[in-house]
Amino acid sequence: MTHDQPHAEPHDEPHAAAFAAYRNLLFTVAYEMLGSAADAEDVLQDAWLRWAEVDLDGVRDPRAYLVRVVTRQSLNRLRTLARRKESYVGPWLPEPLLTAPDVADDVELADSVSTAMLLVLETLTPTERAVFVLREVFDVPYDEIAAALDKSPAAVRQVAHRARGHVEARRPRVGVSRAEQRVVVDRFLAAAATGDLASLVEALAPDVVLTSDGGGLRSAALRPILGRDKVLRFLLGVMPTEGDLAMDAVEVNGAPALRFVVDGVLDTVATLLVEEGVVRGIYLVRNPDKLARLGHPGEPVVLAR
Numbered sequence: 001m002t003h004d005q006p007h008a009e010p011h012d013e014p015h016a017a018a019f020a021a022y023r024n025l026l027f028t029v030a031y032e033m034l035g036s037a038a039d040a041e042d043v044l045q046d047a048w049l050r051w052a053e054v055d056l057d058g059v060r061d062p063r064a065y066l067v068r069v070v071t072r073q074s075l076n077r078l079r080t081l082a083r084r085k086e087s088y089v090g091p092w093l094p095e096p097l098l099t100a101p102d103v104a105d106d107v108e109l110a111d112s113v114s115t116a117m118l119l120v121l122e123t124l125t126p127t128e129r130a131v132f133v134l135r136e137v138f139d140v141p142y143d144e145i146a147a148a149l150d151k152s153p154a155a156v157r158q159v160a161h162r163a164r165g166h167v168e169a170r171r172p173r174v175g176v177s178r179a180e181q182r183v184v185v186d187r188f189l190a191a192a193a194t195g196d197l198a199s200l201v202e203a204l205a206p207d208v209v210l211t212s213d214g215g216g217l218r219s220a221a222l223r224p225i226l227g228r229d230k231v232l233r234f235l236l237g238v239m240p241t242e243g244d245l246a247m248d249a250v251e252v253n254g255a256p257a258l259r260f261v262v263d264g265v266l267d268t269v270a271t272l273l274v275e276e277g278v279v280r281g282i283y284l285v286r287n288p289d290k291l292a293r294l295g296h297p298g299e300p301v302v303l304a305r
Helices: 010-034 037-051 063-085 101-105 107-110 115-122 126-137 142-149 153-170 176-193 197-203 228-238
Strands: 204-213 243-252 255-260 265-275 278-285
Touching: 010 037, 010 063, 010 107, 010 126, 010 142, 037 126, 063 142, 063 197, 101 107, 107 126, 107 153, 115 126, 115 153, 115 176, 115 265, 115 278, 126 153, 142 153, 176 228, 176 243, 176 265, 176 278, 197 204, 197 228, 204 228, 228 278, 243 265, 243 278
Parallel strands: 204 278
Antiparallel strands: 243 255, 255 265, 265 278
């Protein structure tokens, strides 16, 4: 996927060039704070409109200035999303992003945009999330974060310490290489494609947890499903029995994932949490509003730090 460049008149060329230079970084910041590519794009559009009015002679550090604007806009958007999630039907999962394979080469970046990590970030307060993302992922200096949040550097350090402890207590314990993930994902895909239930069972941890997001628009469980037998029954229940079903492995949020297409229409994207050679978590996104960007061939999102 490519991002639309902001519209700029000829006299705006210096603004457009500076914005374009940091656009991938700004999108990544907004997406990690919001878990929604659509909302991240809206934040960037708002940031561009503000940036286009700025006197560049008064901007010492365009990167820091733009990150500050995007952070503030993302915090405002987080409050809107919080209200929206209160009425959301069933579990909410982040909008999956088709990403380039080289994202996985940056281990910290790939970890920060993984579905599992984005769900951990959902448990932080908006301020904690902003501080954690800016400091731990993008290594923004404390004084710049303080300026973005209208707080003192000392206060930001306290928030960072609290957020770091919160995330460490909840993040997946076992780091798995992309090659190991690919082996398990391919095994899961082969078992699902051939209907080999024995192999599918072997690919799942006994305490596997499945979370599905249909947004009230598609069939999904209203709460997470725990345990291999229950998860297997649910998967068999939602698998299409009619129509032309195609499955393939894709790179989503910096890791191998599965895409299920029925009669040429994207039905489900599944990201898998792999630990110790088995699937310990399954995240099914079925809400069509969150699948629009993955439903047709396109260039992957370019993420940057």
